[in-house]
Amino acid sequence: MVVERLPLYARALALLQYEGQEVVSSAELGERLRVTPAQIRKDLSYFGRFGKQGRGYNVSKLLEELRLILGLDRQWRMALIGVGKLGRAILEYGGFAPQGFRIVQAFDVNPDIVGKELGALVVRDVSELEPALAAEPVDIGIVAVPAQVAQQIIDALVRCGVKAILNYAPIPVHKPPGVEVRPVDPVLQLQRMAYYLKSLAIPTK
Amino acid sequence: MVVERLPLYARALALLQYEGQEVVSSAELGERLRVTPAQIRKDLSYFGRFGKQGRGYNVSKLLEELRLILGLDRQWRMALIGVGKLGRAILEYGGFAPQGFRIVQAFDVNPDIVGKELGALVVRDVSELEPALAAEPVDIGIVAVPAQVAQQIIDALVRCGVKAILNYAPIPVHKPPGVEVRPVDPVLQLQRMAYYLKSLAIPTK
């Protein structure tokens, strides 16, 4: 659960570095992230001693350490399954590459899309998924297929040895232990917010 | 934190209903969702007594109750800010409307996009945001603008009285109490998975 927060710290530190700040205290970092200073110190102490008493943390040094701890110091290769509207938006999204996450393979079932060149890569048929990933393995699978077939695709990715999956399909996933599946699910977020909206409708708390 | 899980239960129940199952036990529901039966019973008991001892829960009745509790029994009106590539993918995404979440207004700064008709709505200039939301209020704001201006847009939405925001920008948000902001942040999810991938690289746990 510490690991849930470390990327947030890394992001804030990257911004501080960009702003030219050299040193930051747990109090200042905590204020930016709305996290208590004690939480930050505890989280960091789990991995080492990165601060200087009386001064705080060196922004660049701590960022470098966090990137090492999190594995953000390398390039990660990803395969996209599903190149419909959502899949194309994911392909065109410019936010992955600068963080070291590159989509190097893409698959779909639709014959109108299979064979097309999109950016630097060619969309293959899903039937080629297993041989293609055997020939050129990836670290992460991105599932952007309709809900009805998402579990099958996830199973196929698991068979290919993929250990991390970013799942855009709104389904509860079955997976063996040792495989990480993370959801990206805006509808779920909306449904959670609806509860709070309902309460707020009558402003009398 | 109970509220985080209820939408998952509702989703699973909707599927069970679609499959024609009439009754479900906490054990069966728990197995589908990878949640302990005790957790489910405890969560539900917080809002009432919906089950029959010795039998389980009536699928349709429980689903209806959950939809009421969560506020999923109504239509929610949303405004989209930012109609770039990401924003257009959000507009075209078919998953919101069936769940009662409708985008009824859209705004951008780009003069090439402002004025365009996309589906049933016309993209307005962000300068019109505050008057437009005053004239036709929405329940939820969707922020799909670049990170650098996301906080400004969130502040503007808060000024307009918007109490719930779905935020696609990768920034730590500042917001007053009483406003719910939920992130949709695939990069954060990837960065969290990277940590586990790093450990898995050497399969010797």
Add this chain to the structure above:
DNA sequence: ATCTGTGAAGCACTTCACAGCG
């Protein structure tokens, strides 16, 4: 016999508070 609803126990994460270093 089966499965819910729930107090009580257990566990995990968070915050406190202070010794110790710069």
Add this chain to the structure above:
DNA sequence: CGCTGTGAAGTGCTTCACAGAT
């Protein structure tokens, strides 16, 4: 004097286990 690192205390969520209902 300021701020980190950390045991200890506190808080809240999860699981247990069983009485009770069908």
